[in-house]
Amino acid sequence: MSVSAxxxxxxxxxxxxxxxxxxxxxxxxxxxxxxxKIARNHLSLFAxxxxxxxxxxxxxxxxxxxxxxxxxxxxxxxxxxxPRDAAPRAGAVIRGRFLLLLELLDSxxxxxxxxxxxxxxxxGDTEAVVRLRNALDDVDGSIAEETAEIFGxxxxxxxxxxxxAYPSEPEGxxxx
Amino acid sequence: xSNPELICPAGTPAALRTAVDAGADAVYCGFQDATNARxxxxxxxxxxxxxxxxxxxxxxxxxxxxxxxTYPPAGKxxxxxxxxxxxxxxxxxxxxxxxxxxxxxxxxxxxxxxxxLSVQAAASSPEAIRYYCEHFGVKRVVLPRILTIxxxxxxxxxxxxxxxxxxxxxxxLMVEGRCSLTNYLTGQSTNMDGxxxxxxxxxxARHGDGSMSSQLAGFTIDCFGPGEKAGYxxxxxxxxxxxxxxxxxxxxxEPVSLNLSRLLPDLIDAGVHAFKIEGRQRSKSYVRxxxxxxxxxVDDIRAGRQANIADLVALTEGQKQTQGAFETKKWR
Ligand code: SF4
Numbered sequence: 422m423s424v425s426a427x428x429x430x431x432x433x434x435x436x437x438x439x440x441x442x443x444x445x446x447x448x449x450x451x452x453x454x455x456x457x458k459i460a461r462n463h464l465s466l467f468a469x470x471x472x473x474x475x476x477x478x479x480x481x482x483x484x485x486x487x488x489x490x491x492x493x494x495x496x497x498x499x500x501x502x503x504p505r506d507a508a509p510r511a512g513a514v515i516r517g518r519f520l521l522l523l524e525l526l527d528s529x530x531x532x533x534x535x536x537x538x539x540x541x542x543x544x545g546d547t548e549a550v551v552r553l554r555n556a557l558d559d560v561d562g563s564i565a566e567e568t569a570e571i572f573g574x575x576x577x578x579x580x581x582x583x584x585x586a587y588p589s590e591p592e593g594x595x596x597x
Numbered sequence: 598x599s600n601p602e603l604i605c606p607a608g609t610p611a612a613l614r615t616a617v618d619a620g621a622d623a624v625y626c627g628f629q630d631a632t633n634a635r636x637x638x639x640x641x642x643x644x645x646x647x648x649x650x651x652x653x654x655x656x657x658x659x660x661x662x663x664x665x666x667t668y669p670p671a672g673k674x675x676x677x678x679x680x681x682x683x684x685x686x687x688x689x690x691x692x693x694x695x696x697x698x699x700x701x702x703x704x705x706x707x708x709x710x711x712x713x714l715s716v717q718a719a720a721s722s723p724e725a726i727r728y729y730c731e732h733f734g735v736k737r738v739v740l741p742r743i744l745t746i747x748x749x750x751x752x753x754x755x756x757x758x759x760x761x762x763x764x765x766x767x768x769x770l771m772v773e774g775r776c777s778l779t780n781y782l783t784g785q786s787t788n789m790d791g792x793x794x795x796x797x798x799x800x801x802a803r804h805g806d807g808s809m810s811s812q813l814a815g816f817t818i819d820c821f822g823p824g825e826k827a828g829y830x831x832x833x834x835x836x837x838x839x840x841x842x843x844x845x846x847x848x849x850x851e852p853v854s855l856n857l858s859r860l861l862p863d864l865i866d867a868g869v870h871a872f873k874i875e876g877r878q879r880s881k882s883y884v885r886x887x888x889x890x891x892x893x894x895v896d897d898i899r900a901g902r903q904a905n906i907a908d909l910v911a912l913t914e915g916q917k918q919t920q921g922a923f924e925t926k927k928w929r
Contacts, residue, residue, distance in 0.1 A: 469609075469639040528611075528881040537827045544803065548638050548796035555639030558880050559609035 438504060441486040445502040452489070455568050456500035462567065467495045469556035473549040479503075479511035482519035493553070513545035513553075520584070525554075527563045599868045603895060604662065604761060605888045606877040608640040613650045613661075615881045620892030623660035625693060626650070626877065627791075632680040633664040634717060635877040636791030648687045660690035664877075665703075666715035667791045668696045678702050685710055693739070694718075695788075700733040713737040713761070717788065719772060723755035730758050737761055739873060742768065743922045746860065750867040759870035764857040765887060765909075766875025767829065768850075768921060778832040778849075782814040799830045811835075820845060828852035856918040858891075858909030862898050864923075 460466075467474055474494045481488040488508055492499035503509070515522070521540055524530035532554050535541040543550045557564070569576035605621035607613035616624045627633025629641040642650065651661045663684040669677045677699045681692060685707040692710060694700045695717035703712055716739040720726045729735040737759040740749065753760055779793040780786040787793040798814045807823030811830040818835030821827045828834050834852040836845035855875070857864065864872070872895065874887055894904040 468643075471638065531880045531882040531886075533829075533879055534883070539809075539821070539824060539827060542803065542809075543801060546797075547799040547801065551637060551796040552639035554880070555609065555637070559611045561611050561614070 437486065438506065441504040441506075444486045445504060448487070448502045451572075452500045452502060454571060456498055458571055459564060459567065460495060460498055463560050463564075464495075466556045466560060467493065469559060470552050473512075473546075473552045476512040476546065476549045477509055478549065478553060479508055479514045480522065481505070481514060481516040482522050483516060485519055493556075511545060513547075513549040514543065515550060515553075516542040516544075523565050526557060527565050528558050528560075532558075599865055599870055600899060601865060601869055601895060602871040603888065603891060604871050604873040606766075606874055606879065606884065607650075608635065608637075608877040608879070609881075610642065610646045610650050610653075612877075612881050612884050614653060615884045616888050617654050617657050617659045619885050619888035621659055621888055623662055623690065623871075624650075624654060625662040625664050625873075627664040627666075628680050628683075630676060630680070631667055631789065631791045632677050634666050634715075634787060634791050635664075636667075637878050638796055640878060644683050644687065647684070647689075651688050655688070662691045662693055662713065663689040664693045664715070665699055666693050666695045666717045668717075668788050669698065670789050674698060674702070678706075681707065691736070697729075697733070700729065700735070704733040708734070711736045713739060714758075715739055716741055716763070719775060723752055726752070726756045726758065730756065737870065739763075742855065745925065746863050746867050746923055749864075749869065749923075753868045760868070761871035761873050762857075762864060762869050762923075763855060763875060764861065764864070764872045765891065766855055768853055768855040768875075768919065776833065779813075782816055782832065794829070794831045801830075853919040855921055856909065857920055857923055858894060858904075858906050860920060860923055861894060861904065865895075865898060 470493055475492065478491040479488055480491055487502040488505050490499060490501050490503045490509055490511070517535065517540055521530060521535060525532050525535060525541070532541065536543065565580060569580040602622035603620065604623050604625060605616040607616050607624045607626045613624050613626060626647070627635060627641050628647070629643060630636060633641070635641065654661045665677055665680055677696070681699070681703050684692060690711065691713050692703050693713045693715045694703065695715040700712055703710065712733055712735045714720055714726070714729050714735045714737065718729070719741050720729060720738055721741045721743060726738045729738070735758055738756070739761040742763055744752070749760065749762065776787060783795055783798045785792055785795050794813055800812045802810050802812065804810070808820055809827065810817050810820040811827070812818065813830055813832065818830060818832055819828070820836070829852065833849045834847070837848045838845055872891065874891065876883055876887070890909050894906070894909055897904040
């Protein structure tokens, strides 16, 4: 089963395609560094993915100018920024606000609750999504902070700013 | 008044450490196979992970309970026996079992380790519970969620073992341990394969108007309007149409969460020995939030302080919650 990216993302404004391509070029070197470091530090993550190490995931932070293509294969790890109109067909798509995705990555938010409240959208192979979720949930500490650390003080400042830029969840604890 | 233990879920070693740090007295977990009723992809423990987790929990004064709470299909008991042997070797503090054959094996092979009777055994009368105590030495029964507090109080007087009750979490109880709905559609059994609504059979489809339908094995079991809260894709909580009901309706049960925070003082007064929180399939975020909130509440009640019930009620904010049969038998 595979799904394409476009279904529910915002319609492109004029010039957006160019912005998106430029943004992808800019972030790619950072993504490559990040993913190599995370993979080195958290080897056990791959075991929980089972057969879905070779699945193509499309992670779509709705307000960013690009999506992320992840193939969590430890032998040939892929994490790349892709313009939405050029995204590969993915086995599974995970879509939501950027900070929500960041919080899910760090288990600061509960994935089931985010899904039930419709803030998080998944499509395609549900087992692949469940495995990725469980694999990430078994990681101790904060992947977002580890990522920020790679870039030293500027990285930490950007993360702090990002967190401030979003209002906190209005609903209190979201557990169903 | 009892001094109840808080029994908390863990689907991964990281969740177990989170639960222990948040104040769990005991954590329950399972292996990555059909021997437990949360046999979900990417979830649960390898033997090595369980060894490290038991050491971690014990170092912090918490217990580890191993769920072997499914029923072996006829002639296929080896997997359950091996799991019990491994658990015993790794030093788990108790086994949670449903099947009499599994209970019998453990009682004979590992008599020094406590046996807890799973909710999956659906033992709800003093006679049934006493049977398990007398024949297999069961030390604690996890009561099915069909009893009122006065009934629990009565049962307590008539049985020789401890009582554990669920206090929070997903509420799916089509006669616990005997639901075959998922088996009917997917060919997999909750009670024998350990998984209801296997993720590989679940699909979500978004429609042009913003609505989303959930499907199990190709059958649509619910459709949520744009922005409407969604729920677990289990058949028992699906909305269906019928010739006389053209609007989708909950034919079996509504997707509500059990939340007994308001009844905690009554349960303690009734002599319940342990409170169980559901959710091995949930994230560390859920474990951290729910376990720490109930830890505070139980400690407050025990110390004669007013528990902050509002905090606990907020745990289910946005979702419907119920006190189920614990409050009244009128609950459907
Ligand atoms: S269909 Fe509902 S009651 Fe039956 S096993 Fe699944 S969750 Fe439990």
